[in-house]
Amino acid sequence: MLKEWMPGEIPEKREFEEQLDKNRNRLYDLQTKIKEHRLPVLVLFEGWAAAGKGSVIGKVIKNIDPRFFKVATMASPSEEELRKPFLYRYMKQIPEEGKFTFLDSGWMEQTTEEVLKKKLTEAEYEKRIESVRRFERQLTDNGYLVLKFFMHIDREEQDSRMKGLLEEEDTKWRVTKFDRWQNKHYGKCKKVFDRYMKDTNLPSSPWYIIDAGNRKWAELQVLDTMISSIEIAMQNRLHSSPLLQNVFPLVKMPKLAEVELQGKELNEEEYHHELKQLQKHLGELHNRLYRKRVPVIITYEGWDAAGKGGNIKRITGALDPRGYEVHPIASPEPHEKARHYLWRFWTRLPKDGHIAIFDRTWYGRVMVERLEGFCTENDWKRAYNEINEFEKELSDWGAVIIKFWVQIDKDTQLARFTERQNNPEKQWKITEEDWRNREKWDLYEDAVDEMLKKTSTSFAPWHILESVDKKYARIKALKIVIRELEKHI
Amino acid sequence: MLKEWMPGEIPEKREFEEQLDKNRNRLYDLQTKIKEHRLPVLVLFEGWAAAGKGSVIGKVIKNIDPRFFKVATMASPSEEELRKPFLYRYMKQIPEEGKFTFLDSGWMEQTTEEVLKKKLTEAEYEKRIESVRRFERQLTDNGYLVLKFFMHIDREEQDSRMKGLLEEEDTKWRVTKFDRWQNKHYGKCKKVFDRYMKDTNLPSSPWYIIDAGNRKWAELQVLDTMISSIEIAMQNRLHSSPLLQNVFPLVKMPKLAEVELQGKELNEEEYHHELKQLQKHLGELHNRLYRKRVPVIITYEGWDAAGKGGNIKRITGALDPRGYEVHPIASPEPHEKARHYLWRFWTRLPKDGHIAIFDRTWYGRVMVERLEGFCTENDWKRAYNEINEFEKELSDWGAVIIKFWVQIDKDTQLARFTERQNNPEKQWKITEEDWRNREKWDLYEDAVDEMLKKTSTSFAPWHILESVDKKYARIKALKIVIRELEKHI
The missing domain is CATH 3.40.50.300 (P-loop containing nucleotide triphosphate hydrolases)
Structure with missing residues (x-):
């Protein structure tokens, strides 16, 4: 995914502003439609450290009434969360019908970080992927729109953003040791990200890679995808999903x-x-x-x-x-x-x-x-x-x-x-x-x-x-x- | 998939016959509904050599009017087919709206055989999987029902069936050298099959493993899945699919x-x-x-x-x-x-x-x-x-x-x-x-x-x-x- 990906072309200034305006208004209009259609929308922001996940969420939610959305910033799992199943803290955050939840960030970051820190064996990784695929499939089968964005910046851009943050006392704390490590091992991280995204790129919850080198441009890309995906999902509220075969060993029960x-x-x-x-x-x-x-x-x-x-x-x-x-x-x-x-x-x-x-x-x-x-x-x-x-x-x-x-x-x-x-x-x-x-x-x-x-x-x-x-x-x-x-x- | 799979339980004789009767009649009724709904149904039979793919197809089609189906027995690619893209010979066989195509067998067998014969490198295999996933997604996105059955028998059963076939002059030819090889390397083959099925188990075209140890029981399982899947697909004729992000490098064009x-x-x-x-x-x-x-x-x-x-x-x-x-x-x-x-x-x-x-x-x-x-x-x-x-x-x-x-x-x-x-x-x-x-x-x-x-x-x-x-x-x-x-x- 990430390997083949090429950034799209930024429209020229006037067209850019027009599109941005149009999309912002459209999202504003859509929020009530989502309510009517009782569509739950889960928007996942993953990506590189310092790629601006929080910033783009901040921009997108400006177009939505606060009653209709929730932003969940997922820090490292708390003591209590570590004592629950992996998916617990994400499941907890899923939106109600007619509402948005924005996750900064989600089950991808936790998984890839565990891989990079060698906390997951290959077998555990494969089991994790299976859990994630089932989880996302269960959400989409049950009428959820699951939007997965990967905020992408290149190594140089990441380095310069982090340096900028580190220079100021007020922002210094935002760059973690692991963030620095990520920049130093950019290629290795990219490989792990790429594999994860390939492994979880489902037809019903595909990945969208966002060129996050420019914040306003990132916003436009996110809005574009959100709008078209929401419009499609609203048409599909009565969609039925295939009945999967049981893959688990069953014990015979009497009638x-x-x-x-x-x-x-x-x-x-x-x-x-x-x-x-x-x-x-x-x-x-x-x-x-x-x-x-x-x-x-x-x-x-x-x-x-x-x-x-x-x-x-x-x-x-x-x-x-x-x-x-x-x-x-x-x-x-x-x-x-x-x-x-x-x-x-x-x-x-x-x-x-x-x-x-x-x-x-x-x-x-x-x-x-x-x-x-x-x-x-x-x-x-x-x-x-x-x-x-x-x-x-x-x-x-x-x-x-x-x-x-x-x-x-x-x-x-x-x-x-x-x-x-x-x-x-x-x-x-x-x-x-x-x-x-x-x-x-x-x-x-x-x-x-x-x-x-x-x-x-x-x-x-x-x-x-x-x-x-x-x-x-x-x-x-x-x-x-x-x-x-x-x-x- | 195959590793975790456990056979379901065969119903008792009377219930078995009742269910079989009911399903046969139901499929018969469904064929005209499929026509009305203009649903194209592609049924793929994959599985072990001697698992009875042809035999179960023969049983299923007895319930369908010959105007509504086509059976394609895919031998090894012909000289001409080898000079076309891999998917060509399968794409050629896809059914019209309102009709069935039964494939014995499909793109799985060709791929896994190439893996086992070491004709595909790891990189080529991954590219192949990507092609297959795109191909199936394009079909289901465009309204096709893609049903994928894997006919499963264990090593002993396969061995004894092949021996049976080899004893008769009339059936000897049906056991190929590669079939014998498969039985000898059953475990290795199972691993390759399992990986392929995991890699291509999409929410919109999932795998169904059929316990093919008993032919009549296999028929009942296939009918069951066909019927429920067709009923679901007919409800979904107006389903819209997500617009995927372009992942290919684009060249700038003038207006x-x-x-x-x-x-x-x-x-x-x-x-x-x-x-x-x-x-x-x-x-x-x-x-x-x-x-x-x-x-x-x-x-x-x-x-x-x-x-x-x-x-x-x-x-x-x-x-x-x-x-x-x-x-x-x-x-x-x-x-x-x-x-x-x-x-x-x-x-x-x-x-x-x-x-x-x-x-x-x-x-x-x-x-x-x-x-x-x-x-x-x-x-x-x-x-x-x-x-x-x-x-x-x-x-x-x-x-x-x-x-x-x-x-x-x-x-x-x-x-x-x-x-x-x-x-x-x-x-x-x-x-x-x-x-x-x-x-x-x-x-x-x-x-x-x-x-x-x-x-x-x-x-x-x-x-x-x-x-x-x-x-x-x-x-x-x-x-x-x-x-x-x-x-x-």
């Missing part, structure tokens, strides 16, 4: 109808005896995984009134409160709905060494969102693969993922609903919606069967908790959690 | 209004003297490039009545008729219009050592098709890059590309139109359409200026022939052709 529920029960005595022992054991493991900095993600899905809440309580009862969090997941709030559906889960990931328990999860995409038509057919059909990719990312990061489906039969649900209805203290737990969902039991059952079949990967398999006897389910859950944690620490 | 036409003239004597000498020289060069097998592509665009025909005659007058062809390009015929707009030019490429002269060209896309609305705005805006990529492909193949714009002013055109109108022998040369086009002179001039600016690459620059005096233009053309040929041989 729900085949799950034997009878006889899976414990008496009070057995239950309390086992509970005490298992919780003690889990408490010890929690300390160990905290010291070893293993992140753990436990997820619960299941029928209404299946006993998820009580089950979770028996897990958390064993844990040090400083080391876990429970995330009850309801319908997405407006600011969550306005983003990629996985965003609200990415942003709730635990730090390493911590446990996050999700009471309902991202699987809503292929259950309630599918059945209630909250997303398109293409959306939920794509989601099996997107979710597997998401969990693979977590697993590669080192997370232990334990997914529970809490299973009861229709009669048991009816009995529990009725009991809730008749018990004043439990009435808050039962709503009209629960009854409506119950009517769709068969549709849900089909959806769950498909979900179990398509997302039970070897690195994040589903576990079924037979919960007609809640005690049985609780003990089983504890045993599985302990077994899985022991496997990993 | 037409800046081209000085006055004083560019020759008297009869000068003309005939030069013509004779230049034609003699060109004739000699033609022999040399024939021996050196250099392919030459000369293209003419220009205003109506600018003198293209006479100019071409002065070139061909110097050439051995066995070594050149003139292609007059009119409106596309239905079978041409039904394909990628570059298809009719790909199929007219010269063999190496030959000269092809195009009287009007692929630049119609950004002139008449643009101005008359024969394609969408996104189509013609994308075309500058697509054309540069096309010409780069030709240039990399070794072709000399010489592009002429034959320039006159509006008054000269009027004088020539009037003369044609008044001269009974020339009246056939002037039509109502010529007069209509003349009314759009200014729009055309803008389009030509943009075209010259955006497609004058260093490997295929434009040359302007000032043709108010046709003699001057002819001599200039001959000189440029001679100069360019001498540069390359």
Whole structure:
């Protein structure tokens, strides 16, 4: 890419000013159109140190109402960010529908810097590229416009800009040691940049190289590309994307109808005896995984009134409160709905060494969102693969993922609903919606069967908790959690 | 890809038969929908020798009316095909809108075989991958559904199938020496396949790996993917694609209004003297490039009545008729219009050592098709890059590309139109359409200026022939052709 690239020709002064004016006005007009079309626009500025990323962002945003954009200057990852998956801090920044996020700079800089500092092996680099390609593809497949600019200046220009900055007390701090190193090893850096850009030059999120030798000219090039790309993206809001083949090893799951529920029960005595022992054991493991900095993600899905809440309580009862969090997941709030559906889960990931328990999860995409038509057919059909990719990312990061489906039969649900209805203290737990969902039991059952079949990967398999006897389910859950944690620490 | 891939699970017998039936019927129904939606579907079968590519194609096409598909079995390139660019024989096979082409096998097999036989260096491989990615992207950007299947069997299965074939006199011939070699070096081949698939796994044309251990099961997997992909592609017929940045070095061109036409003239004597000498020289060069097998592509665009025909005659007058062809390009015929707009030019490429002269060209896309609305705005805006990529492909193949714009002013055109109108022998040369086009002179001039600016690459620059005096233009053309040929041989 960078090797073959040739700068375009700067128009003559009058034409230049005309074009700049026209583009600035056009971007101003487009911001409301973007809003109408609910298009999220992620603009990534990468490039050489001192190439003027910040400066061009500053110019571009002058044409946009502050309500419609956000600028994120990504410094080196913070202590906390280093304890999350690589993509976490970028995913966090993605814009809402109808808005812009400008990133100065993004996942390219972090990756190429790690390569140059020899922090990534070849195999790790290849895995990183795969993550990046999946990440960008997931964004564009879900309707994001991802604009990637590389701000390019030559070695001499970079050197002279840095010298200029170093001369002034006020700007000196802006030139880092690594920036100087970059200039000294310009050719080597260029090679690494070039390879990265080639590796991530996707049809749906191509690279645009900006001749950044002249700041105003850089602005014009950026505006040009932004405008034409936005116009195209607005035409494509209803675009569907191919359903990719599953590339992850799957574990065979039974259909729900085949799950034997009878006889899976414990008496009070057995239950309390086992509970005490298992919780003690889990408490010890929690300390160990905290010291070893293993992140753990436990997820619960299941029928209404299946006993998820009580089950979770028996897990958390064993844990040090400083080391876990429970995330009850309801319908997405407006600011969550306005983003990629996985965003609200990415942003709730635990730090390493911590446990996050999700009471309902991202699987809503292929259950309630599918059945209630909250997303398109293409959306939920794509989601099996997107979710597997998401969990693979977590697993590669080192997370232990334990997914529970809490299973009861229709009669048991009816009995529990009725009991809730008749018990004043439990009435808050039962709503009209629960009854409506119950009517769709068969549709849900089909959806769950498909979900179990398509997302039970070897690195994040589903576990079924037979919960007609809640005690049985609780003990089983504890045993599985302990077994899985022991496997990993 | 191949490394991580795990086979899916074969459904049980009854479900299997049900799904197969359902899919066969669905594909049958889809063929008319594809016709209505004018969707071209290119289905590529790649994979291991003896994996059953032919057999699964045979099964799939049973559900399609023979008018709607074509099967192309790609043997090793023929003598003639080896004298064309790598992609030529594949481009030739792309389907019309509303139809299928099944390729057994495609550009993957040719590439990986060349890698395994050490016929491609690392640099050549990388260039090849770039060509393939561009080729597939151009197809999908232009509305093609490109389905890529890799038929996978393990080493033992392959060995036993080949042994089976070798035992029978009737099937023995189907196992080549290279097939046996492949089985012996299965691991090495798998690595090369895996890399190729990773390198070409684009979001818009992803790979699908088919578990081909069981033929009926392979059919079901292929049908499944074909159906879901076709359904998605039909929803996307009006999809626009991003405008990619030009990555090729451009040569600065003047605007037409800046081209000085006055004083560019020759008297009869000068003309005939030069013509004779230049034609003699060109004739000699033609022999040399024939021996050196250099392919030459000369293209003419220009205003109506600018003198293209006479100019071409002065070139061909110097050439051995066995070594050149003139292609007059009119409106596309239905079978041409039904394909990628570059298809009719790909199929007219010269063999190496030959000269092809195009009287009007692929630049119609950004002139008449643009101005008359024969394609969408996104189509013609994308075309500058697509054309540069096309010409780069030709240039990399070794072709000399010489592009002429034959320039006159509006008054000269009027004088020539009037003369044609008044001269009974020339009246056939002037039509109502010529007069209509003349009314759009200014729009055309803008389009030509943009075209010259955006497609004058260093490997295929434009040359302007000032043709108010046709003699001057002819001599200039001959000189440029001679100069360019001498540069390359």
